[in-house]
Amino acid sequence: MREDTGQVHARPPWAVIAAVGITVSSAVLFLLGMAIELAGGGRATTIGWPVVWSVAMAFFAAMSWHGRQWGRTVLAVQAGLTWLLSAELIFTQPSIVDSVTRPGLVVGITLAAAIAQTLGAATAFTPPCAAYFRRAREQARLLSPRLRKAVLTVHVVGSIAWLGIITLQSALAAVARTVGNDVALLRSLYEAQYIVDNLFLGKTSFVALFSGLALALGTPWRLTHHRWVVAKFALTVTVMILPIVVYHPVLDRGYALVLEGRTADDVSSALGFWGLLPALGVSSLMLLVAAVLSMYKPGGRTRLGRGQATATAHTPGSSKPGTPAVVSEIHEAAADVVSLSLKHPGGDALPEWSPGAHVDLLLPSGLVRQYSLHGNPDDRGSYQISVLRQPDGRGGSVEAHRLTPGDLVKVSRPRSHFDLVAAPGYLFIAGGIGITPILPMVRRTVADNADWRLLYVGRGTRRMAFVDELCALDLDRVVVVTTDNGQSRPDFVRELGDLPTGWVVYCCGPPQLVADVEAAMARERPDGRLFTERFVATTRVRGEDTPFQVELRRSGKLLDVAADRSLLDVVRATVPRIDFSCENGLCGSCLLPVLDGVPDHRDEVLNAGERHRTDVIYPCVSWSRTPRLTLDI
Ligand code: FES
Numbered sequence: 001m002r003e004d005t006g007q008v009h010a011r012p013p014w015a016v017i018a019a020v021g022i023t024v025s026s027a028v029l030f031l032l033g034m035a036i037e038l039a040g041g042g043r044a045t046t047i048g049w050p051v052v053w054s055v056a057m058a059f060f061a062a063m064s065w066h067g068r069q070w071g072r073t074v075l076a077v078q079a080g081l082t083w084l085l086s087a088e089l090i091f092t093q094p095s096i097v098d099s100v101t102r103p104g105l106v107v108g109i110t111l112a113a114a115i116a117q118t119l120g121a122a123t124a125f126t127p128p129c130a131a132y133f134r135r136a137r138e139q140a141r142l143l144s145p146r147l148r149k150a151v152l153t154v155h156v157v158g159s160i161a162w163l164g165i166i167t168l169q170s171a172l173a174a175v176a177r178t179v180g181n182d183v184a185l186l187r188s189l190y191e192a193q194y195i196v197d198n199l200f201l202g203k204t205s206f207v208a209l210f211s212g213l214a215l216a217l218g219t220p221w222r223l224t225h226h227r228w229v230v231a232k233f234a235l236t237v238t239v240m241i242l243p244i245v246v247y248h249p250v251l252d253r254g255y256a257l258v259l260e261g262r263t264a265d266d267v268s269s270a271l272g273f274w275g276l277l278p279a280l281g282v283s284s285l286m287l288l289v290a291a292v293l294s295m296y297k298p299g300g301r302t303r304l305g306r307g308q309a310t311a312t313a314h315t316p317g318s319s320k321p322g323t324p325a326v327v328s329e330i331h332e333a334a335a336d337v338v339s340l341s342l343k344h345p346g347g348d349a350l351p352e353w354s355p356g357a358h359v360d361l362l363l364p365s366g367l368v369r370q371y372s373l374h375g376n377p378d379d380r381g382s383y384q385i386s387v388l389r390q391p392d393g394r395g396g397s398v399e400a401h402r403l404t405p406g407d408l409v410k411v412s413r414p415r416s417h418f419d420l421v422a423a424p425g426y427l428f429i430a431g432g433i434g435i436t437p438i439l440p441m442v443r444r445t446v447a448d449n450a451d452w453r454l455l456y457v458g459r460g461t462r463r464m465a466f467v468d469e470l471c472a473l474d475l476d477r478v479v480v481v482t483t484d485n486g487q488s489r490p491d492f493v494r495e496l497g498d499l500p501t502g503w504v505v506y507c508c509g510p511p512q513l514v515a516d517v518e519a520a521m522a523r524e525r526p527d528g529r530l531f532t533e534r535f536v537a538t539t540r541v542r543g544e545d546t547p548f549q550v551e552l553r554r555s556g557k558l559l560d561v562a563a564d565r566s567l568l569d570v571v572r573a574t575v576p577r578i579d580f581s582c583e584n585g586l587c588g589s590c591l592l593p594v595l596d597g598v599p600d601h602r603d604e605v606l607n608a609g610e611r612h613r614t615d616v617i618y619p620c621v622s623w624s625r626t627p628r629l630t631l632d633i
Pocket of ligand 1: 580581582583584585586587588589590591603605618619620621
């Protein structure tokens with residue numbers, strides 16, 4: 001198993017703090033307006049809006065604070081809509097259910113809130129904020145799975161409520177056509193439509209719109225990358241506009257006639273045969289189409305989405321973890337370690353693998369991480385991986401710990417550069433979560449009746465996964481060394497000095513443990529076979545290397561590799577379709593064939609005995625010892 005290190009969470013710059021502060025002040029102003037309205041005898045129809053509006057503002061401001069690009073976008077859209085609402089407050093008379101005249105103070109406060117929100121949204125687009133959001137975007141900080149689920153729930157509930165309200169309005173309008181000369185009932189039906197309209201229609205539509213925007217902008221779907229998302233957004237906006245331009249004028253005209261004491265037939269003939277029903281019917285139909293689009297997601301990518309897909313096809317792992325998988329089971333394997341079972345959503349068999357293999361896991365946020373498979377290779381129905389939670393890492397392990405059964409992820413085909421070779425015996429050495437690739441190797445060795453021994457080092461059995469299972473395999477062959485109770489690290493020099501002839505050593509764990517084993521092996525068994533896998537990359541500093549040239553033999557290109565760039569970046573600029581994933585020298589996916597020159601291997605894939613190879617290079621981290629390196633691409 002590999003994981004990530006490196007603290008990346010940064011305090012937002014002053015401009016983001018200012019943008020969020022101004023926006024929150026705007027929300028407070030709206031609430032103040034509500035309080036004054038309430039004190040002056042205002043009614044629920046007008047009081048509800050500032051509450052919904054303020055909560056939405058605060059939410060989007062909080063999302064902006066956390067670097068969500070979509071947060072500031074929605075904030076800007078909301079600022080525009082705030083002006084529309086303010087204009088309505090100023091230029092319209094109180095409606096029939098809102099009989100209290102608004103005090104000038106409320107209008108003033110509403111205007112001040114609109115100005116403040118516009119300022120806040122504008123500040124969020126200044127260069128310092130843009131840089132902050134760009135950084136956050138690079139770190140793929142999209143909606144967390146838990147938040148995505150919460151927003152999705154709000155969106156589904158809001159959309160259903162919206163459709164239900166339009167259906168109710170349709171029913172009221174249809175009944176109003178049938179009441180004949182019962183003027184009192186006709187008036188009640190029209191007033192009921194006004195009440196439903198004022199209390200619910202606008203609010204549910206805004207809930208559906210904003211939660212939909214948050215889902216589109218806060219997930220890899222994006223707003224403009226898929227045709228179905230664009231179509232659904234257009235339908236939603238159209239259904240929001242229809243009441244303003246069609247439904248409300250007809251309703252107002254009809255109600256004016258009702259107040260004059262006209263009968264249902266008079267009103268119907270004045271409004272035309274269909275009256276209110278066409279706008280409501282079309283709205284219902286559009287919302288149903290939007291629901292179907294959400295379910296079936298037809299149409300593929302837009303041109304922009306295709307361009308983006310091409311541009312990101314070679315970002316870490318973006319093109320490789322292509323098999324959808326559903327999290328079917330989760331259990332705690334040790335303190336801070338969860339084991340996940342992944343299955344194909346349709347129950348299909350997953351690609352085969354052998355002990356030592358790993359997969360790229362594409363998390364819902366778009367992060368890609370590598371994890372060793374440790375289940376049963378003969379079980380093609382599921383993969384098992386285990387994840388150590390690293391709160392100071394780059395976010396992959398924390399997000400993986402947030403997954404719940406039923407969550408969808410993607411996995412790549414299993415890869416391996418840590419295969420179990422045939423040998424008369426094996427010494428396995430594992431440190432911490434490095435036990436994950438070792439576990440299926442031990443099982444396979446037991447099944448093959450081969451000789452073996454395991455040294456398992458950790459900070460305490462509470463934090464060490466699979467100890468019981470390993471001890472149950474053969475207690476005499478497993479040595480568990482826990483450093484938290486005073487036990488010292490195993491003496492690798494002695495262990496390897498005592499190694500029976502022909503035995504092979506497999507080691508996976510933190511870099512220091514692997515380095516100790518490599519040093520002991522070089523001293524005691526220089527001709528022995530040692531296979532290693534580190535689960536974090538060793539630290540590298542760019543910019544201190546000597547620049548060199550890379551010749552791409554098949555493309556006939558000669559390129560300069562500057563000290564502050566990776567060979568992978570330089571080659572990809574000319575040959576974009578190069579496979580890669582971790583960019584840390586861990587996964588082995590970026591392997592390129594070398595024709596001439598001497599590579600300086602800095603990856604964690606090649607073993608000590610393979611570091612002299614001049615026929616391959618892992619360009620994400622490795623360099624050249626010669627002024628020119630010729631690659632067979
Ligand atoms: S991209 Fe993973 S080793 Fe190069």
